[in-house]
Amino acid sequence: MKLLFTTFFFLGVAFAFGQQTATLSCTVTSEDGALIPYGTLQITKAETTAPLYYDIVDGLVTTEALPIGVYTIEITSMGYKTFAETFNLAQDSTQTITLTTDVTQLEGVTVTSLQESMTYTNGVLTVKMEHSVLANLPNTSDVIAKLPGVIVSADKESINVLGKGSPILYLDHQRITIEQLNAIPVSAIEKIELLKSPSAKYEADGNAVLVITLKKDRDSGYQVQLKNSAALQHNFNNYFNSNAYIGFGKLSMQLSLGYNQLDHWESNTSKLTYDQEGFVNEYIALSEGPRMQVPGSVGISYNLNETDYISTQTNFTIHRDNMPISTQTTITANGAETYYDNYTKSKGVRDYITTNLNYYKQLTDKTNLFTGVQYTYKTRDYNNFIYDVTHPNAILLTAENHQKTDAEVFSAKADIEVVFNEKFQWESGLNLYTADTFSESRTLTLEQPDYGYDESTYAGYTTLKGNLKKLSFTAGLRLENNVRNGRYTDTNETVVAVNQTNLFPRVNANFEIDSMNNVSVNYARSIMRPSFSQANNIRVYINEYLDYVNNINLKPALRNELVLEYKHGRAGLYVVYYRNTNGLYYLSNYDADTDKLVTGATNVAKEDGYHVIVMVPFTHKIWESTNYLYGGLVDVTDANAQDMGTSPFFYFYSNNELKFTNNFSVGLSYYYMMKHNEGVRTSNGFSELSITANKKFNEHWSCFLYANDVLNTLEYTQGYTTNGIGSNTTYFTDNHGVGLSVTYTFGELAKKNFKNQNVDEDLDRVK
Template sequence: MVKDSEGQLIIEGEALLLTTTGTLIKTVLIEKGVFLFKEIAPDNYTLQLSATGYETEFREVKPDVDISISVVLITKAIVLDEVAINSENKMFTNHNGNIKVDVANSIFKASPSPLDLMAKLPSVIVSADKESLSIIGRGDPLIYIDNQKVGMNDLNALSVEDIKTIEIIKNPSAKYEAEGRAVVFITRKRSRRDGFEISGLETASFKRGYNNYTGVNTGFKKGKTEFKANFNYNKLYHWEANGNNVTISDARVATNYKIRSISDRAQYIFGGGIFHQFNDDDYISANVNAKLQGDDDRNHTQTYILQNNTADNITTLSRNDNQRNFVNSFINYNKKIKSLDAKLFTGLQYSNFYQTSYSDVQNNYNDTQFVAAQHRNQKFTVNAFTGRADAEKVFKNDIKLEVGALYLSATAKTNFAVDDYVTPAQMQSLYDFREQNAAGYTQLSGKVKKLSYSGGLRVETTDIEGKYNNTSTLTIDKHYTNIFPKAQLDYAIDSTMSVSLNYAKSIARPNYSSTSQVTVYGSPFMVFASNLNLNPTITDEVSAGFQYKEMSATMRYYTTKDPSYATFTYDTAQTLISLNTINYAKESGFTFETVIPFSYKLWTVNNVLSMVLNKIEDPSALLSTSKPYLYYYSNNTFKLPKAYTAMLSVWGTTKRNEGIFTRNAFFIMDVGFTKTFFKSLDCTLSFNDVFRNMNFNEDFAINNISSRGRYYTDTREIALSLKYKFGNFKGKEERRVNENEGRIR
């Protein structure tokens, strides 16, 4: 029972069950002095009890059997006629190198888009084209939203206002998909009480051009049913550029180009969902979200090419009308089977991606006149359906058994048509791709005294076929079965220290966009293309970690087969250079990472330092000496007078020599200030990439082609964000376990 100092029951509060190292296990509500934790394994725990107007109380508990406790909460002191209640939430928490970020209660909530938010998080790097994420030393992560596995399009369709926390998991267990060596786990906000809440958001962003983000989020809860909806309209000025010096020694070709792309981009992002809780264990939920994006794109390319001692200077202008639409829908059902004391989860998901591109291209050779070169009409569609079922049971000896199965069916179609005015000729190509994936897994976990263990095995069977419509012969015909084991041991030395060992085998599959024939015309001699025949990447990894309070150190060693990276290829018949992605022979590396949080009075800092030695190899490539490089990240938050909050974040890497590739060093600084006015108006002023250093250099040589590439982004920004809330809506948190596939781009 939870009472106040006068013996009255606490009407409403919150009870948190924590490990002795401070990791949150479960949260329940205190209602009329009573709270209950179910199915808790015997161990030493810390119980944290809090209620509005009372001091937070901590108790050490060890529930070997069912226990009842009585707690008295002390009333907070009241000063004059004003009561100020402040809940200090940690922006970052760390457990064995897995970092959890509190977005909802930090300056991060003012980020205009999910990708802008991701770019500010430790160990996360957003690619120059903003089409992918990577984790330092880990590669591309899996992305989960409320235990549902999603892709980049789902992430882009999410409203930042809807995000509660983001966790970067460096050692994902077997319950996650085998695809990926790290997980970005996003938890959305959910209501606690009946009522409604509406929030309006407006962000004015100044980069090379003006960008405006407008959004509305609504929520309504009545009884056991909750409705949520969001709508965002973004009017953006998109700028990007890249250049390259390419030499093809055996063809006596040398070229350099500089391409700049400017787009007027309109985005409509909207979504809605319903959640109904039948009882404490059973629920059903359904959600639909979408992102519609239109681009009026102007590309300008300057190309110099020398072949067979003949030089040309070419200016290429292309006008592109692009449309990219994405819709995702899913329904989940969770049921507790009381007769077996087990939980069953089922989920269905359907996703559709549709892209069209209409382009008109003209060239000017050697400052003469512009001549029409091509008209391009390209369409690309992906449809994906996923169904899954998962079951788990906890036995009396605290051993948990989890089993599950998944089925995925995806199709992709490309319609590629070109009118070439120079030849003249017309070309049309239709390409169909089909993939089916069936998977099953089992995982066993438990604890013996101070030793916690988990082990799992996942088996996946994949069938892939691809063909052009004008032939009966399959271009791609792949069928393979893979087994992915995972194991983890954790030993608690005492209440503040622990060590861990991990082994995992994982896979990284090509995104469905790689099956597209859609190409971007750079110049008469160069295109940006996809590779229809990419193989999946397989990685084996072992790691060891040490945790002391909030600090951790982790060592990892990994080997990878068929890693995929960009390269240039040359078609001698067409005199055409293509930039696409291929599989290299192998990759191996070692990482050592430390996470060191620190607080002093009004200053809170979270530091991440990684040393990485990575080597990418291929028999056809020129291999240089691999050297260790450093990744550093430091986020500093300052509580200033008059309830202002300031944030200074710096991160970057030293120069990276990774065998085949040599990449540049860079240093990034972000600054922000935030304050809440009138209790409902949040104002945030941000200065991002202050020194405009978010530019990437990449040099390599393969198949007698050497490249020195430069990629420029538009991330230096001054932004003012305003968010106003009204209504009374806070949500009751629920558990969702869907892990649907998502590789649609």
């Protein structure tokens, strides 16, 4: 009841502040009629103490949709007298304002304002980190988990966007992996964008794109930032990161090095029932121990002239696990129960490095060329020794489990952008990547043959963007040829041989009814290919009667999606329908060769989704709030799985910030997902309430205090029945706890300048 009460409280607050809105557009000129090149518009509601600020560029400025009422505006520009006026904003208004020349010398001023940190426009959710309390969280995965409709797994190794699945990840508009995402220091991020309707410029392997844009270096000077975050959850965790930005005229450098000393905690419980044999396998596992991470990056950019540059960037992570695992298992067979207590000595290595080289050239005033190459290497090596400790006086080594996966990926790309005129723009490009992976897996009783997997993809795309009065559109087509070969290395026997060519259209049309209302329609076809860590023959020991297995025969999942959107001011209504074929679900089966139950990734026949989304943002004095309501129905069908029926789900998200002064703010966020059925799967409800406080003492020192999962309600439970095996699994999270981040910054920098992009568009498959 406390979850529902909290949910309806936020709903009531959100709708209580729904207001009719209008926009203000101004053309600002000098006395001789010339447009003012740059200035600032300050607008303040009569009963509001916090003003809003907008930049005037080339004499033009338009506010966001504002609640109707009486406002005071002030327009300032260097060399001109301040213009001030009070007026009633009752509807959309357009004004022409003339500034008078002023020769008075300007003194330094300090501005305090409430700026919106989270916006949603044309299918793009944008978080500006400079104005968000999220910028103070200890790692990037924690920031991503706070976005509406985004769910990060309990182990923080996978991301899911409601209705979209796993997003593809980009760093400065090019693809990265989840490892590289977690290696990015939060303090280095300028903004995060979630693209729910990406264009054909982005590869077809994804239904949503998550773009991380880094802060850029300046032309000269330096700045160093030291940040330490300490968190008390189940155990104590400490995150330390240092960032340095250095500029030498045309040459810019950015350096980052961190050290995370974690006392990791992870737990799950599962019950599998095999009705055919009257067999029940029920266990609870706890993994707890030290985890060391050293993330870092080095970036160099050189400006050849005002427009052209060459750059390189290297990101790496050194990751070491040394965590014992305790597993208690109860086996019921033929009416008799048997208890097992296992202790596992587990050591793991997950090292990752990627490096790229970029070249950007402005061929003409309206034509730009980008080229780049990238190399990535990832290794994942785990050794587990499992002991039977059911009887402490007779401890036995019952199993040895070793898994290793190495992956090397080379990629290259070239993009060209042509601006025909102010109404039409054309983009086109070519991409290629080649991947070579190797995996090995063995236990005391079963040694899997070593497996090699090669994959190459050649892709090209073209996109036309246009603006015809009130109609704007983007129409694109992507062509991808994908070749996959899998073989057992000891016999060189080919077991996977696939050569596929697919077309992926993406079309978006937006019609502006008026300045407050617009309607858009979006269609996209995409594909979700399995990661390299899934498409192999690795087998992981869970207990004596259960293994986790990978699948060399996984097929890519194809998706067709149609989205209708209606936008009124800042609020929006979105209706979505999609169909996935060969979607990936984690299901169970019985392996007669080993006489064990096995669970792992499996293709299902189809998945249909029907979603309705409402976005309700608002501001009131010092209060900024983003509210996100999501209702829908998901129906997954497969011949091997029992139909659990379908029931609608409701998801609610609310993110709130109270900015008392420019140096002190308090935040509160909450989300709730109700229990529902998805055809082959049932999913229990979950929720999380978090509270934050942010204080900046001066230009050098700041601190951030946070409490996550205050109600201790965040856990994920799913159930299904497939091939006669019923499964119900709960994943416990380590979010409940408090933390403190302290940041020290010194140095002085001028203009930002660092430029770099990643080239590999399929990096997230290197897991």
